[in-house]
Amino acid sequence: MTEPVNVLVAVAWPYASGSRHIGHLAGAYLPADIFARQQRLVGNRVLMVSGSDVHGTPITVRAEAEGVSPQDIVDRYHSQILEQWDRLGMSWDLYTTTGTDNHARVTQDMFLAQLENGFIDRRVSEQFYDPEVERFLPDRYIEGECPHCGYGDARGDQCDNCGKTLDPIELIHPRSKLSGATPERRQTEHFYYRYSDFTDRLRSYLDSKTDWRPHVVNFAKGWLEDEGLQDRAITRDIDWGIDIPVDDLGPGKKIYVWYDAVIGYLSASKEWAAGDRNPSGDPQKWRDWWENRDSRHVYFIGKDNIPFHALFWPAQLMGAGDLHLPDSIPANQYVTFKGGKASASRGIGLTIADALEIFEPDALRFALAAALPEHADTEVSVEEIGRRINEELVATWGNLVNRVLSMVYKNCDGRIPGTSGHHTEDLELLATVDAAFDAGAAQFAQVELKAGLRTAMKAAQATNGYLNATEPWKLQKTDAERAAQVLHTALSAINGVRVLLAPYLPFTSERLDSVLGAPTGWRRDPLAAGTPIAKPTPLFAKVELEGAE
RNA sequence: GGCGACGUAGCUCAGCUGGUGAGAGUGCUCGACUCAUAAUCGAGAGGUCGUGGGUUCGAGUCCCACCGUCGCUACCA
Incomplete structure (x- = not known):
């Protein structure tokens, strides 16, 4: 057999707001678990991490709508997700959240390192502001009339009716989705990550990934094609998030979700190393995966996440120092139901909870594994x-x-x-x-x-x-x-x-x-003659599906 | 609009860098068997490889156009 390898199984961080559906399960979580289990059998040292992403505007909005704190929302969905992982047999080495002190510290450390290295700077821009709820608004929280088709409820980023991409400035009679008030434009200063500095390095990085699935590498390269990556603001005018480790901008600003969420892969690795679940007890053990050229990092995500994992995250890692970059991103396509993309919010397809009501865990895992959308959208x-x-x-x-x-x-x-x-x-x-x-x-x-x-x-x-x-x-x-x-x-x-x-x-x-007997590895072990067996019962029950669904 | 992926047997999908008569599972038909959750095993039927051009001695596999489906389009993450 070959020498054991340190394998990081990095799995997309589910948003702790709303229920997960079996499209997510088949897209990222189940394949990650299957892969991790096989790698352990082979004898590799697997570290499988993920957690709930607890930041972001939707959580704060939902919290306000329900009159509770964002933390209440997070706690509710995080525990629901944890319970489902348990029932599904997800073999996490650590499933945490982005709400830990450790994650905040790791994020801030990375921010400071990138600032020190000259990849973060400050810029002023104009943003839409809701004077009624006193909050800056993401594009999709501004609604109005579509300038193209006249649809009345177009969002600031896209019109759901005609599908055109919009800028909120284009909207006719814009209004805040939160209060209905007319948004004002206000100047605000933020930290930007200089993603554009990494365009060339990312290009050669992607060129070296000749064994990636075509849709993954093509899609990522497409972003680099014209003018390369754009710099992006990594802080927001929001009070729910990780503190910025320097106070240059004044109060009321936090680090923004999509900058910190991907850092979870690293922070979770450190949390694991420092915790009880690390058998070696050595809190520096995370370096065996992150500061080791011979380790192998595999990211399990859905295809909508490709830019973040094939471009932004590598750029952040490059800017922070000599940390291990993704080796493989076998992003899956979508599971579709009756031709449409699964979506819990739109009521298309099955939630994980629904599926577990109908099917036993292994049987569900089998059926989804047989239909994994590895190369193309797959109908289930x-x-x-x-x-x-x-x-x-x-x-x-x-x-x-x-x-x-x-x-x-x-x-x-x-x-x-x-x-x-x-x-x-x-x-x-x-x-x-x-x-x-x-x-x-x-x-x-x-x-x-x-x-x-x-x-x-x-x-x-x-x-x-x-x-x-x-x-x-x-x-x-x-x-x-x-x-x-x-x-x-x-x-x-x-x-x-x-x-x-x-x-x-x-x-x-x-x-x-x-x-x-328990398996000893990725092999067929000899039988122990003489072992008594109990009267056998079937491993699986047949599913009874009554009538049409 | 731009970009990307996909369009192969009734259904769900494989077909790597082009090369003997196009595959798997399931379904269907026939046969075998009866240990087993009416399960299993074998054989067979079933396809203009979206459409139309092109490159080539030869294309499902490369190029172009078109049609259809889905996704992305950078402030949802």
Whole structure:
């Protein structure tokens, strides 16, 4: 085997406002968890981090609408998200929030380093201001009449009716979404990050990423094509956010979300190192991932997040010092429902909570993993998820385990039989399963998780075929010794397949530990003959889908 | 408007740097089997690879145009 590598599995930070839907799950969280689990089995040192993004205008607006504090909103959704991760089997090394003191400190340190290095400066600009609620307004909080189509409720950034991109200045009869007041223009001073200084470095950085998915690298390069990256303000007139570590601008200003959110990958790594979950106890352990050229950083995000992770975040890292840049950003496309992008706020598709009401966690993970939008938008529906579970997961894998365990239980005194040698067909089956580990490892290295699942399922199908060919239920009557050999072989194959599937199906794979023992790595372990087995029960129940959805 | 991705069997999708008769899963038909959650295994039917041009000895795979779908368009993150 190759030397263990330090792998950072960095997962997009969900916004702690509103419910997550299964598009988010299939887009980022589930593939991250599958990948992380497989990498741990391979023997790599995995650090999988993420957390809830607690800053941003929408949270403050929602808080005001409900008459509670932003922290109340954050607490509500963060705990809801945590509970769902638990039910889904997400194997975080740390899932934190951007609301910690640690995150504020790391963000401020990075800000100061970039300021010191000359990549942050101050500029004055004009912004829209709502005099009634005394707050500066993001573009999309200004509404008015669209100058192109006359639609009355166009937002300041875009008209939902004709789809044209707008500048709030263009709106006819602009009004604040918060109060309805007519916005005023006021001057305000902010810190800007000089992203434009990094255009050339980013260009060669992206040019070196020849193995990235085409849609990711093309999209990122598209931003650099013309005049390169633009500098962006990284502070805001807002009172909910991280304090600016220098007081040059006066009160009422904070660091803005999208500058600090990506820093969460680093701050969470430091929080992990300093905490109880770091087995080494060394608070400097984060350096093994961030200050190590041989580590590998893989970012799991949806395609809407590509600019932030392929451009802005690398530029921030470059400006802060010698920290490890993203090695791979296997951004997924979208899961669609009836042709539309999943969106919890628009009521399209299923929320994670809805899905967990209908499907058991492993079955849901299986169905979504089989439909990951790795290369193109992928259509899913409740019926399709149910079909995948019943026709593929239950029929091929669940039934295989059940039929073999049932025969072993009945015919072998309830214990794993030993074996007195193998026939050619036995060895062929085991060789097929073992070969799947090599094929699967190659697919995981490319983060082709859908293909990895197919590889595992093919091994399961080969085992079903082996049973139909050898017919141990007949041998039992004529040649019990050979029947035991066959069952031993089939169970050994299952022992391999369950490891191949373990990244996808953590709960049910673990249920087999009592019979097969815990996996020791990305391989098929030998069986422990004589291990008693209980009367088998199916790993998965079929889903009953009544009528049309 | 600009940019990007996608458009391949009924359905959901693979097809890498162009090269023997276009694939998988599922569904459908037929057959085998009955240990197993009416599950399994085998065989078969089923496709103008969006449309029209072009490059090439040869294109699903490269180029152009068009049609359709989706997304992004920098103050949602």
